Amino acid sequence: MEEQKKITKHYTNEELTVVWQPHMCIHSAICFKGLPHVFDPRKRPWVTPEKESGQIIMEQIDKCPSGALSYFINEVGEKEKQIDSETIIETTKDGPLLVYGNILIKDTEGNLTKKHKVTALCRCGASENKPFCDGTHTKIGFTA
Numbered sequence: 840m841e842e843q844k845k846i847t848k849h850y851t852n853e854e855l856t857v858v859w860q861p862h863m864c865i866h867s868a869i870c871f872k873g874l875p876h877v878f879d880p881r882k883r884p885w886v887t888p889e890k891e892s893g894q895i896i897m898e899q900i901d902k903c904p905s906g907a908l909s910y911f912i913n914e915v916g917e918k919e920k921q922i923d924s925e926t927i928i929e930t931t932k933d934g935p936l937l938v939y940g941n942i943l944i945k946d947t948e949g950n951l952t953k954k955h956k957v958t959a960l961c962r963c964g965a966s967e968n969k970p971f972c973d974g975t976h977t978k979i980g981f982t983a
Contacts, residue, residue, distance in 0.1 A: 850886040854893030855910050857886050857900065864907035865935070865959055865974040873899045904937055905959045905972065933982050935959040935972035944970060 850857040870878035877891045877899070888896055893912070900908045926940035938958045945951050959972035963981035966973045975981075 848886075850884060850888050851913065852888040852893065852896075853913070855888065855896065855912050857888050857896065858909045858911070859886060860907050860909075862907075862968060862973075863905050863971060865905040865972050867904050869902050869904065870899060870908055873902065901956055904935075904957050906954055906957060909955065930962075930983075934976055935962050946970075 845860070845862045848859045848861070850859070871880060874891060874896065877887055877896060879885055879887070897910055900910050903909075926938060926942060929937040929939070931937060936959070938954070938960060939956070942954045942958060943951055944954060944958075960970050961968075961972045961976075962983060963976040963979060965975040965979050965981070967975065
């Protein structure tokens with residue numbers, strides 16, 4: 840599998856900016872199922888935050904299991920929202936480990952990545968974006 844380019848896209852309304860990192864997406868469709876008038880992968884652009892209030896969009900983005908979607912409040916500027924709580928790890932049936940909270944991940948080369956809210960970590964070993972889940976577990980029939 841070819842590695843997906845690590846790009847970041849921003850979609851803005853008056854209240855907030857939605858940040859999308861497609862290389863992190865595991866295609867859970869939680870965003871689309873929860874707010875189809877804001878998140879519609881059949882349209883371009885696929886994120887239209889002007890169609891809903893910032894609060895509703897933030898609540899939906901907070902449900903994103905991969906962290907591919909995040910946001911920051913425009914008044915605050917470039918600082919993305921962080922969770923002030925303990926870290927919780929949840930095992931999903933036949934899927935990734937979901938880590939809730941603020942975490943710092945160090946790769947084999949010593950590079951640090953900060954993650955907030957929910958992070959999906961690969962459990963099947965087949966992800967092309969390790970240590971993050973890329974949805975490959977569904978393609979290979981991983982069970983656990």
